[in-house]
Amino acid sequence: MIKQKQEDLRGESCLVFHTKDQRVIHVVCSPKVEYLAIITAYLPAADQWSADFKVRK
Template sequence: MYCQNLVFSRHAIQQMFYRRISKKEVEAVIVYGEVIEETPDDTPFPSYLIFDFAEGKPIHVVCSYDESTDTGYVVTAYIPDQNIWSNDFRTRKPRL
């Protein structure tokens, strides 16, 4: 997913700092990553969960996209928990 403008929420910046995920890594995941979940009815804009490896680590980025302004909004970024995600980091494990 590529967008002309990218805006990081305060929450995203805080979580990236806490999780030691750089802006460069998040941008790479958004540009080169795979959309693994879509929420088209999310408001105010459709949202996406994007996965890729950046700097050798798996990263999930949640972002929303305003097509009218070609702006992506980074909601959060995190390293997927292996207790929740399958080994490929693309599918959630069934809840027990």
């Protein structure tokens, strides 16, 4: 997990990432009582993130 927000407009949310075959994806999600809501998923731009894609420049 990269970042967790307790007071987001959509309620609690978090930014997670996954790497496979040197490709990184970021997913913003919000845990609900009965499901996990996926808010957005994107391929982060290398020029906007640190080398490990965990810290925005």
